[in-house]
Every structure is written in C-alpha cells, then in structure tokens.
Amino acid sequence: MPSPPRPKKAFPLRIEPSLWDALERAAAADFRSVNAEVECLLREALQRRGIKVAPPEQRKRGRPPREE
Numbered sequence: 001m002p003s004p005p006r007p008k009k010a011f012p013l014r015i016e017p018s019l020w021d022a023l024e025r026a027a028a029a030d031f032r033s034v035n036a037e038v039e040c041l042l043r044e045a046l047q048r049r050g051i052k053v054a055p056p057e058q059r060k061r062g063r064p065p066r067e068e
Contacts, residue, residue, distance in 0.1 A: 006057075020034075023038065026041075039056070043056075
C-alpha cells in the first residue's frame with residue numbers, strides 16, 4: 001500500500017516586486033498558480049545543475065468515494 005502523501009512545506013519568501021510581476025506573467029501564460037510556477041522553475045533549475053529530485057506526487061482528482 002502506498003504511503004500517504006506528505007504535506008507540502010510552506011515558507012515565507014521575500015521577493016522583489018519586478019520578479020513577482022514576471023512570475024505572475026509566466027504563471028498566467030502556463031495556466032498555473034504562481035506557487036506551481038515557482039516549483040516548476042525550481043525543478044528545472046535543479047535538473048540543469050544535475051541535482052536529482054523525485055517527481056511530484058500526483059494527487060487524486062475528483063470526488064472521494066461515497067461511504068455507505
């Protein structure tokens with residue numbers, strides 16, 4: 001049985017307004033939230049440096065099964 005998904009780590013981030021604006025534009029162009037865009041960009045940067053990162057856990061979509 002697979003282990004339960006771990007909660008995502010939250011942390012505060014101070015960022016220059018111009019960088020935030022660029023992230024918002026990039027996220028909108030990719031139909032993502034800014035958070036998802038930052039995660040994607042971090043994964044790409046780590047991959048370019050040769051640092052292996054496990055693929056993101058796929059969340060189940062849709063409604064949970066009904067309990068009777």
